[in-house]
Amino acid sequence: MSAVGAGGTTVDADGSSFGAGDVDGSSFRTGDADGSSFRTGDVDEAREELDARYYTSRMELVERRSRPFAARFDTVVLGPLVIGDLSCGADVRMSFGELGAYHLNAPLTGTMELRQGGGPALVATAAEGLLLDPAGDTFLDRWSGDCRTLAVKIGAAALRERLERLTGRPPRGPLAFEPRLDITRGPGLSWVRLARRVAYEALTGEGLARHELVAGPLQEALLNGLLLAAEHPWREALDRPGEARRPAPVKRAMDAVRERPEHPFTTTELAALARVSVRRLQESFREYVGMSPMAYVREVRLDRVREELRAAAPDEVSVSEVAWRWGFGHQGRFAARYRERYGEPPSRTLRTGR
Structure with a gap:
């Protein structure tokens, strides 16, 4: 059974044909800022569309005498996620700076040859997707003309916060994942199917995927599912979710910090908000958290500093003013903590973030 989505896009009810329609050489886009179907035979127009939806990039044809370029991009924005069904029709290569977000390529057909951060060349296939890191310059050496891929951009801060909520502890250091993901069976295949189904529902504009009562839980389910499908050092903790339960006073204090990390909290104030004594808190x-309440405040503030530095341009702000705005008065100690947590100085985050 099939249905007609945005702009006449034909999609099967299970999402298996999310992204369809031929390109006749003309360019068109239907939809809105949260979901659109885009077609073009022009490389520059295709690059501009991917820049707007995903990351700033360079794109060029690998072999100009190969099959004609015919880009088909169907994308939906779901909170911290961008889910796309993408194909180009001809072999292309692309280069990016640092992505600033996690990114999964899960081809339905064809292959994608990628390198990131000086690492070895990796190949995404219909059997094995690739989960890319936010850091490290990224090169797509060949996106084969027969490759149609599920391309999912995942906000780094949202994924990190989801992991913290699931494990009960803030992850120490960068969130590092094994790049290879089996998408032929088990959790990997299940996650790809879920992402395509949710994207289908959101793209048609007639389902519940964009309703405020449904959108949040769906986005959480996708983040949770990715954390369960991918390999990383916290998998064992996720396999025992009952152990991550925090007592209500701790949760109340942590929620207060996440809601207003810029507030000059003290341990006494947090204890009052948690409705327990300072010693008990x-x-x-x-x-349950593995650190003191004030250390947790600093961890949350560091995350907010990183988010702001990634989103800013070097000529817009300085590291010191962002750090000061989030409560870090001593620049030396701040820089040391930042490097320890993220594996790079804050100045580098600002230079490469946007």
């Missing part, structure tokens, strides 16, 4: 934080 400190003991509970060490047991």
